[in-house]
Amino acid sequence: MRHNPHHFADDPEVVRRLIRENPWGILVSCNGDRLVASHYPVLLDEDGDGLAVFTHVGRPDDQLHGFGEREVMLIVQGVHGYISPSWYAPGATRAPTWNFTTAHCYGIPQILDEQANLRTLARLVQRFERHAEHPMLLDLEWAAPVAKGTVGIRLPITRFQCKVKMSQDKDPETQRRVIGALRAPGAYHNPRLADEMERALATG
Numbered sequence: 722m723r724h725n726p727h728h729f730a731d732d733p734e735v736v737r738r739l740i741r742e743n744p745w746g747i748l749v750s751c752n753g754d755r756l757v758a759s760h761y762p763v764l765l766d767e768d769g770d771g772l773a774v775f776t777h778v779g780r781p782d783d784q785l786h787g788f789g790e791r792e793v794m795l796i797v798q799g800v801h802g803y804i805s806p807s808w809y810a811p812g813a814t815r816a817p818t819w820n821f822t823t824a825h826c827y828g829i830p831q832i833l834d835e836q837a838n839l840r841t842l843a844r845l846v847q848r849f850e851r852h853a854e855h856p857m858l859l860d861l862e863w864a865a866p867v868a869k870g871t872v873g874i875r876l877p878i879t880r881f882q883c884k885v886k887m888s889q890d891k892d893p894e895t896q897r898r899v900i901g902a903l904r905a906p907g908a909y910h911n912p913r914l915a916d917e918m919e920r921a922l923a924t925g
Contacts, residue, residue, distance in 0.1 A: 722825055722882045727890040730883040733772050736824045739799050739883070740765045740774060744848070747796040748776065752787035759786070763795065764845050772878040773828075775841045783872040788830050795826040795876060802911040808902040810894040820899075820914060822921075824883040830874040838873030839865060887921035896922060 730736075740746075746763040749756065759782050766773040774795065778786065786793065801821035809815070833841060843859040850856040888896050896918070903915035 722823075722884055725884070725886075728884045728886040730885045732883075733881075735885065736772060736797075736826065736878070736881055736883050737765060739822060739824055740797050743797055743799050745797075746774075746776065747798075748778070748786070749794040749796065750786040750788075750791065752785065757782075757785045757787075762845055762849075763797070764841065764848060766875065769875075769877075772826075772881070774826075774876050774878070775833075775844070775873065776876065777833075777838060777841065777845075777871045777873040779871050788832060788872075788874065790829060792827050792829055793876070795828075795878070796823065797826065798823045800911075800913045800917050802903065802914040803909055804888065804899055805902070805909065808895070808898045810892060810898060813892060813895045818886075820887050820918065822883075822885045822887070822917065824881050826876070826878040826881045828877045828879045830876050833873035833875060835868065838871060839868045841873045842868055842871070885921050887918040889922065 740763060744763050744765075746761060748759045748761060751757075759778055761776050761778060763774045763776045766775055776795075799822035801819060801823075804818045804820050806813075806815045806817050839861060842864060843861060846857075846859040850858060888899055891899070900915045900918050903909065903911045903918070
């Protein structure tokens with residue numbers, strides 16, 4: 722990911738919030754002479770030391786990734802959207818762009834045993850079911866044989882690259898105009914991105 726001092730974030734709390742609010746990640750490995758990517762939900766490890774996530778892959782994705790002593794990359798993407806130069810203040814640079822938040826997280830996966838994997842799956846279900854009108858928790862007796870078709874991992878994140886690109890390099894008038902345009906009705910209506918811009922710009 723190209724480094725830009727306007728958009729670089731080195732605070733682990735920024736990554737934690739990104740994972741909490743966007744718990745769908747891309748797991749990327751280099752297995753031999755090929756790249757492998759899988760898409761799975763991720764759960765922040767709130768109890769352990771340091772920055773880490775729990776996730777799982779369905780068999781045989783574990784073999785495709787070749788989990789072992791090699792580092793893997795987890796990509797987490799936040800809210801994002803197109804920014805039209807027609808929204809900029811007069812005299813501002815006219816180039817269109819895309820605002821986004823993303824993190825590339827690196828670490829060596831730790832394979833969970835069957836019981837730890839089952840507990841992780843139960844926590845994942847609980848994490849998402851709590852927003853359902855009639856939540857249904859995972860029946861562990863039913864889930865135990867199903868869980869055997871998955872491989873659970875804990876990924877300690879030993880390093881990361883995080884980019885929060887929310888028009889920090891633009892002048893204040895352009896920033897206000899972009900936020901207003903994202904809140905307005907139309908093809909690029911994106912109030913969540915406007916909220917993210919306000920949060921990023923407020924924290925400097």
